Amino acid sequence: MVAEQHASVLPETIYEHLRSSIIGQEVAPGSAVTESTVAARFGVARQTAKVAIERLVAEGLLRREKHKAARVPELTAAEIADLYESRVVVESAAVARLKGIPAAALAAHRALIEAGADYAHQDIAFHRALVAGQSSSRLARMHALIMGEVELCIGQVQAAHLLSANDVAEQHQGILDAILAGDSDRAARLTSEHIAVSRDRLLAHIDS
CATH class of the missing domain: 1.20.120.530 (GntR ligand-binding domain-like)
Structure with missing residues (x-):
């Protein structure tokens, strides 16, 4: 049960870190945010990284084209x-x-x-x-x-x-x-x- 709770919290932690980095311009507009990079940075499985990334995509802080990595939008x-x-x-x-x-x-x-x-x-x-x-x-x-x-x-x-x-x-x-x-x-x-x-x-x- 403890492991399940940890697994549910971890994507939230990754999401918050990524969100803060994107808003703070530490991850610049146009930069790719890949599952492999995020997984390596936080020491988690790629699926866990994907959950956080997809939430950011849903909120508009990242954009993902089909079969391509998510990127920080460069708004015109x-x-x-x-x-x-x-x-x-x-x-x-x-x-x-x-x-x-x-x-x-x-x-x-x-x-x-x-x-x-x-x-x-x-x-x-x-x-x-x-x-x-x-x-x-x-x-x-x-x-x-x-x-x-x-x-x-x-x-x-x-x-x-x-x-x-x-x-x-x-x-x-x-x-x-x-x-x-x-x-x-x-x-x-x-x-x-x-x-x-x-x-x-x-x-x-x-x-x-």
């Missing part, structure tokens, strides 16, 4: 623009539905303030928590579908120093203040503006 400018447009629609609608500040969002905001330059995971957690805190399960599912690629973009923004943790925290605080005041229109507008700033700086960076 058009893909990024489309992704962020989708994100604005979903997140602004979700934030407008909130009746209060989700505890998980507040915790992520505080963690981001303390994170310094390495803030991507806290930024992601903040946005996930806002969407998870509203009442529409369909909005939450729509958000989950795009968040893998969003996480790639947030990682790029952090790695290229396009926004500081202070910049992000200040924008998050404005959103939280609007939610606390019960001003759903302002909360939605500030969310859209916050996302647009990240999009515009990332697109400018790619074009430079």
Whole structure:
């Protein structure tokens, strides 16, 4: 029984390590992530490595073409623009539905303030928590579908120093203040503006 529990936890551990490495740009866009390499790195069977890789593929943090190794996506400018447009629609609608500040969002905001330059995971957690805190399960599912690629973009923004943790925290605080005041229109507008700033700086960076 203990062995079964260990086997079920291990792919999760590998997944978390790989996810963190991809978001942190330690595994660069375009890089292959193979079952054999992952298995060797973590000292596990290839099937165990495959479970973790396929989860990342399902979330959009990796892409796999038929009969080829999974790779970290290299998103084009058009893909990024489309992704962020989708994100604005979903997140602004979700934030407008909130009746209060989700505890998980507040915790992520505080963690981001303390994170310094390495803030991507806290930024992601903040946005996930806002969407998870509203009442529409369909909005939450729509958000989950795009968040893998969003996480790639947030990682790029952090790695290229396009926004500081202070910049992000200040924008998050404005959103939280609007939610606390019960001003759903302002909360939605500030969310859209916050996302647009990240999009515009990332697109400018790619074009430079």
